Amino acid sequence: RTVRVWLKRDSGQYWPSIYHAMPSPCSCMSFNPETRRLSIGLDNGTISEFILSEDYNKMTLVKSYQAHQSRVMMVLFVLEMEWVLSTGQDKHFTWHCSESGQRLGGYRTSAGACGLQFDVETRHVFVGDHSGQVTILKLEQESCSLVTTFKGHTGGVTALCWDPIQRVLFSGSSDHSIIMWDIGGRKGTAIELQGHNDKVQSLSYAHHTRQLISCGADGGIVVWNMDVERQETPEWLDSDSCQKCDQPFFWNFKQMWDSKKIGLRQHHCRKCGKAVCGKCSSKRSSIPLMGFEFEVRVCDTCHESITDEERAPTATFHDSKHNIVHVHFDATRGWLLTSGTDKVIKLWDMTPVVS
Numbered sequence: 232r233t234v235r236v237w238l239k240r241d242s243g244q245y246w247p248s249i250y251h252a253m254p255s256p257c258s259c260m261s262f263n264p265e266t267r268r269l270s271i272g273l274d275n276g277t278i279s280e281f282i283l284s285e286d287y288n289k290m291t292l293v294k295s296y297q298a299h300q301s302r303v304m305m306v307l308f309v310l311e312m313e314w315v316l317s318t319g320q321d322k323h324f325t326w327h328c329s330e331s332g333q334r335l336g337g338y339r340t341s342a343g344a345c346g347l348q349f350d351v352e353t354r355h356v357f358v359g360d361h362s363g364q365v366t367i368l369k370l371e372q373e374s375c376s377l378v379t380t381f382k383g384h385t386g387g388v389t390a391l392c393w394d395p396i397q398r399v400l401f402s403g404s405s406d407h408s409i410i411m412w413d414i415g416g417r418k419g420t421a422i423e424l425q426g427h428n429d430k431v432q433s434l435s436y437a438h439h440t441r442q443l444i445s446c447g448a449d450g451g452i453v454v455w456n457m458d459v460e461r462q463e464t465p466e467w468l469d470s471d472s473c474q475k476c477d478q479p480f481f482w483n484f485k486q487m488w489d490s491k492k493i494g495l496r497q498h499h500c501r502k503c504g505k506a507v508c509g510k511c512s513s514k515r516s517s518i519p520l521m522g523f524e525f526e527v528r529v530c531d532t533c534h535e536s537i538t539d540e541e542r543a544p545t546a547t548f549h550d551s552k553h554n555i556v557h558v559h560f561d562a563t564r565g566w567l568l569t570s571g572t573d574k575v576i577k578l579w580d581m582t583p584v585v586s
Contacts, residue, residue, distance in 0.1 A: 234260075380394055517542050
């Protein structure tokens, strides 16, 4: 239930300058360096707002918002609008005026939301929830309207990251995948990235180098090069028999009876999307431009067509050696902060790989 502010001493070590006890366990926070405003979401649904002194040795409670009926999942302070945006386990998105403390409006989501991003230019807010759905809302001063919803994950959305320059949205999920959505291009393009062995916990984006940093419960820190021409993964095709050798699949009783052959299990080639049997997809290959940094099933024909250049990785992998639950990236210094379930905070110099 504590909030601590850590300052770097002359010795090079970090020591807590403030130790502030809260009335309920803290679930999330948002800090604005310009105003030194610290917004903290609590398990009881309250958002507490503090102003830190110039020397960071004192924090003063300014106001509290009763934003939700249960745990606050995400909180975001928007300086340009003087808004405090939040999502909660109560399946609600709300926004408040940070000057008056008044609630401006809310929207009920399909499930508890863990992802929250805001575009200042268009006043669009992106909300990702546990059902795997991303909702885009248009916010006005005291009202909001639904723009659209889209779903591409088989698990819940755990993190969102917005690039206002390229106008693309990244969503991370408990299904271990990341999807890049082309919002600004209006082409409906969705690029899938597969580089984690457990749920994606947090996403950060380096705008100047067009690199995405993803961290997962597997302890992995993956740096993706988004400055390459990536390809959409194909939709999986439906078929009652192998689209390579025409062998029937096990549910195709008529063809099994006519051909006097035992039905086979259905697989799909990750490159062309065709339904194939195990014999016709015996090979594995990485396809980095499609987001598959690990080896995946491909049909024998596609395996022969993939060149060594196409297998060249487009991401670098690093082991944090702890189960990451939260990440913050400082693009100006190239520093990455990770906190884990082991109650350890680690500070990384990412300049060798994010440059």
